[in-house]
Amino acid sequence: MSVQPKRYMKFLLACVLFFLLTPSMPRASAGEENISAISNRITREQVMSMPGNHDAIHVSDHVSMPPLTTEEERIILHKGTEMPFSGRYWKETASGTYICRRCGAPLYRSDDKFDSGCGWPSFDDEIPGAVRRLPDADGQRTEITCAACGAHLGHVFEGEHLTRKNTRHCVNSLALTLIKEGQNTSDAKKNADNGVKTPNLPCSGVAYFAGGCFWGVEDAFSKTAGVCDAVSGYAGGSTVSPDYEQVCTGRTGHAETVRVSFDPARTSFEELARTFFEIHDPTQVDRQGPDIGTQYRSVIFYTDKAQKESAEKLIARLRELGYDVATQLVPFTSFYPAEDYHQDFAARTGRGACHMRVPRFELPARPTHVLLP
Numbered sequence: 068m069s070v071q072p073k074r075y076m077k078f079l080l081a082c083v084l085f086f087l088l089t090p091s092m093p094r095a096s097a098g099e100e101n102i103s104a105i106s107n108r109i110t111r112e113q114v115m116s117m118p119g120n121h122d123a124i125h126v127s128d129h130v131s132m133p134p135l136t137t138e139e140e141r142i143i144l145h146k147g148t149e150m151p152f153s154g155r156y157w158k159e160t161a162s163g164t165y166i167c168r169r170c171g172a173p174l175y176r177s178d179d180k181f182d183s184g185c186g187w188p189s190f191d192d193e194i195p196g197a198v199r200r201l202p203d204a205d206g207q208r209t210e211i212t213c214a215a216c217g218a219h220l221g222h223v224f225e226g227e228h229l230t231r232k233n234t235r236h237c238v239n240s241l242a243l244t245l246i247k248e249g250q251n252t253s254d255a256k257k258n259a260d261n262g263v264k265t266p267n268l269p270c271s272g273v274a275y276f277a278g279g280c281f282w283g284v285e286d287a288f289s290k291t292a293g294v295c296d297a298v299s300g301y302a303g304g305s306t307v308s309p310d311y312e313q314v315c316t317g318r319t320g321h322a323e324t325v326r327v328s329f330d331p332a333r334t335s336f337e338e339l340a341r342t343f344f345e346i347h348d349p350t351q352v353d354r355q356g357p358d359i360g361t362q363y364r365s366v367i368f369y370t371d372k373a374q375k376e377s378a379e380k381l382i383a384r385l386r387e388l389g390y391d392v393a394t395q396l397v398p399f400t401s402f403y404p405a406e407d408y409h410q411d412f413a414a415r416t417g418r419g420a421c422h423m424r425v426p427r428f429e430l431p432a433r434p435t436h437v438l439l440p
């Protein structure tokens with residue numbers, strides 16, 4: 068990825084200012100108490116390749132991420148900033164996937180890494196849905212955190228014109244662990260066969276489904292085999308970081324959407340998309356039962372060509388069966404997790420689990436669509 072040289076000096080100056088203005092003392096974080104234990108796991112082989120002392124690691128096929136060092140805690144939990152040009156990844160060029168040092172969630176691909184000259188690893192894109200953006204306590208910058216566990220990663224900047232995507236995720240090396248391509252040979256082979264660049268780490272699969280009220284969709288997917296996590300949120304609109312009230316007006320363009328993280332070894336996008344078509348009525352336009360409005364429209368936000376083709380195939384099959392499918396196929400751009408009180412709503416309250424499964428792929432639609440002799 069090339070850097071436009073004209074901007075370089077100005078940018079270096081900005082980097083120095085950024086570092087000087089960043090508090091080096093640990094400071095309290097409002098969300099810190101909410102960071103809960105994480106169940107994402109990576110393989111032993113991957114952990115053993117990480118820097119640091121592994122004596123304490125339980126030897127099995129799958130192990131948790133190693134405990135954080137004091138310095139990692141300062142960065143990840145207390146929102147600290149490491150010295151520029153000091154981390155292990157700022158000039159790293161190896162191919163692979165950068166995962167969260169705290170929970171192991173895949174965050175960035177090496178393809179999106181570029182040399183910003185800033186002294187911290189810089190990426191102009193993230194793995195879809197992996198990184199959460201929050202207004203920084205300083206009122207100026209935008210903080211980035213791991214969407215899975217809330218670990219502080221660094222900050223994101225836009226409008227610097229350093230790369231075509233015009234975005235720079237400025238990430239502390241200490242918040243990341245690089246899983247180099249080919250490090251897990253079986254995964255590397257599977258990925259090569261599928262043309263996928265991300266290693267098949269557990270829970271590295273992601274899919275985005277909008278099918279009416281997200282409470283019910285989230286509830287249905289959270290009970291589906293192979294799903295690691297289902298999160299209610301908003302996607303498909305233009306408002307950045309919308310809240311529920313804004314989305315309810317129907318004017319943000321967002322649809323209530325569920326981000327489904329899954330283990331590619333246990334299920335597939337196609338399997339999940341099939342479930343999606345059976346737990347909501349894909350023939351309803353801009354509504355789902357009593358919930359009316361564009362925020363309840365049916366959408367699959369696909370993250371790559373394979374997901375798109377897979378969804379097209381299922382829609383074609385449903386049309387053959389007589390269903391007038393209204394589901395939109397839209398390229399994924401961004402996902403904003405909904406407020407905490409919407410998460411696990413059906414499981415917590417016993418309400419909102421309205422998405423009954425109808426085996427549409429085995430049932431022709433309406434008899435009127437069947438040509439009788």
Ligand SMILES: [Zn+2]
Nearest residue numbers: 167170213216
């Ligand atoms: Zn994490």
